[in-house]
Amino acid sequence: MTAIAFNTLQFTRRLTQAGASQQLAEATAEAFKDACGEAELATKRDIERLEAKIEAKIDRLESRMDVGLAETKNEMIKWGVGLAVAQIALLLGILIKLT
Template identity: 45%
Template sequence: MTAVTFDTLKFVEKLKSAGVPEEQAKAMSEAFRDASGEADLATKRDLKDTELRLESRIDKLDTRMGGELMLVKWMLGVIIAAEAMPWFVKLFT
């Protein structure tokens, strides 16, 4: 998942041109490369994969919730009808 591009040669040359001894510049370059190589960075592909997985899970959740909401609507309708039935019977008798 790491996608770090680090030009060690360019880094060393830049340090040498600034007056840093070559051995020290090489050591700094290796230390920086090792430190930055351990950091997990997400690539665009990683982010896209995560986005697709999340969209899929959200769609499944939306479908499930829609079904459960329909069940609640039907149950509420039955309860209202059952509660209103005595009132209608009284009204028409």
């Protein structure tokens, strides 16, 4: 993170031109400078790093979802085949019983 560049002299001049006392203008400029220095701003590099982390997490989640979907598909196929076999056995049993 980085701090904002702040021109205290220009800030003080503007305040005094607007009617503030020199002492008030200087104190205000220093307080504003301190506040700007404490502010945490993201640089382009910070944002790029964060973007890379988020993309990596998304890729991992997509991989996990793909695995989960494949497992679900396999489970559905197993159940479908099992039900088909059970139906065939039931029909054969009924046909044998009727004949």
